[in-house]
Structure formats: structure tokens, C-alpha cells
Amino acid sequence: DTAVSQTPKYLVTQMGNDKSIKCEQNLGHDTMYWYKQDSKKFLKIMFSYNNKELIINETVPNRFSPKSPDKAHLNLHINSLELGDSAVYFCASSQPRGGEQYFGPGTRLTVT
Amino acid sequence: QKEVEQNSGPLSVPEGAIASLNCTYSDRGSQSFFWYRQYSGKSPELIMFIYSNGDKEDGRFTAQLNKASQYVSLLIRDSQPSDSATYLCAVNIAGGGADGLTFGKGTHLIIQP
Numbered sequence: 001d002t003a004v005s006q007t008p009k010y011l012v013t014q015m016g017n018d019k020s021i022k023c024e025q026n027l028g029h030d031t032m033y034w035y036k037q038d039s040k041k042f043l044k045i046m047f048s049y050n051n052k053e054l055i056i057n058e059t060v061p062n063r064f065s066p067k068s069p070d071k072a073h074l075n076l077h078i079n080s081l082e083l084g085d086s087a088v089y090f091c092a093s094s095q096p097r098g099g100e101q102y103f104g105p106g107t108r109l110t111v112t
Numbered sequence: 113q114k115e116v117e118q119n120s121g122p123l124s125v126p127e128g129a130i131a132s133l134n135c136t137y138s139d140r141g142s143q144s145f146f147w148y149r150q151y152s153g154k155s156p157e158l159i160m161f162i163y164s165n166g167d168k169e170d171g172r173f174t175a176q177l178n179k180a181s182q183y184v185s186l187l188i189r190d191s192q193p194s195d196s197a198t199y200l201c202a203v204n205i206a207g208g209g210a211d212g213l214t215f216g217k218g219t220h221l222i223i224q225p
Contacts, residue, residue, distance in 0.1 A: 042217055103156045
């Protein structure tokens with residue numbers, strides 16, 4: 001049983017396009033997160049979200065937006081993709097907020 | 113800026129020896145501390161967490177926390193080649209941005225057979 005899953009695993013697209021990455025967790029957690037891991041392997045928080053509250057890291061461009069249809073899903077929408085958006089994006093979840101986080105397999109985004 | 117610091121390595125340890133990984137953090141108010149293991153091309157895997165000063169043991173792994181010194185470490189006993197990976201220290205820093213974890217840049221550990 002996969003605890004945190006993401007689709008797609010790989011995403012190759014051109015600059016200027018809009019794309020989405022989906023995330024689902026079956027752990028029953030209330031809080032989900034998106035992280036970005038850049039080419040130097042540095043992992044950085046982008047968003048955290050639960051039923052009531054979205055917290056955005058102030059360094060994230062507003063071209064990035066999380067959307068949650070229910071508490072088991074947190075999708076990431078990216079508008080007007082740029083070369084610098086190329087990275088691996090990880091979804092994670094935890095219970096409670098701030099507790100142990102479990103990561104999905106990652107989505108490798110390549111912008112050409 | 114609130115940070116988590118790790119020596120990037122590589123740290124080379126002979127098989128069967130103890131691997132010692134270290135991490136310091138800047139925010140004295142931090143409450144939760146985590147160690148993740150990441151194999152190349154894979155996602156971070158939680159291997160230890162610690163919330164209180166002292167030692168916490170789980171199998172071959174021991175996490176050590178010293179809040180006064182703002183220092184957290186991970187010991188791996190009887191190191192195996194399969195332990196070769198990048199080890200990420202992560203801290204839940206209050207107000208550290210999006211209420212997520214702040215990660216160090218990781219220590220690359222190599223276990224030599």
C-alpha cells in the first residue's frame with residue numbers, strides 16, 4: 001500500500017506552459033506539504049495545507065498554487081513555467097501539523 | 113535566517129564501524145528534530161525523530177539531541193553498505209516558513225565494504 005503517491009513521476013514541458021502535479025495520501029493525515037529539491041539536492045518547503053489553513057513560504061512565486069479537493073489530496077499547479085522551475089517536487093503529509101512527515105516518490109519536472 | 117547546517121561530506125566509514133552524522137541548527141526555539149535517509153533518485157525516508165534532550169535508540173540507529181548546544185546527531189552502529197546514502201537533518205522551526213521542515217543540505221555517507 002502506497003502511503004503518499006504522486007503523479008506523474010516525470011514531467012517534461014516547455015517554457016510558458018501550465019502544468020499540474022497530483023498528490024494523494026492514504027495515511028489519514030490532516031496536513032500536507034509541497035517541497036522542492038533543486039539540482040544541488042537542497043530540499044525546501046513551499047506550502048503546507050490542512051483543512052483550514054494554507055501557509056505559503058514567502059519565497060515561492062505566485063505562479064505556484066496548491067489546490068486541495070479534499071484532505072487526502074493536494075495538487076500543485078504551476079503557471080507560465082520557467083527554466084528555473086526544473087527540479088524534483090515532493091509531496092509529504094503529517095499528523096499532527098509539524099510532526100513526522102512522510103514523503104511521496106517525487107515528480108521530476110524538466111522545463112525546456 | 114533560520115538554518116540547519118550539516119557537513120556535506122562525503123563521510124567514508126568502513127563496514128561494521130559506527131557512522132556519526134552531525135547537525136546544528138540556529139533557532140533555539142526549535143522543538144522537533146528528524147533524520148531522513150535519501151538514496152540517489154529516491155524520496156527522503158524518515159528514519160529517526162527526537163523531541164527531548166538525550167538519546168533515542170531504534171535498532172542500529174541512535175539519535176542524540178542537545179538543545180543547549182543546538183546540536184543533533186545520528187549514530188549508525190554496525191554500518192552496512194546499504195546504509196550508503198545522503199542523510200538529511202530536518203528541524204521544525206517555529207515560524208520557519210510554511211510550517212514545514214527546514215532541511216540541512218545533507219551528508220553523503222559512504223560505507224566501504
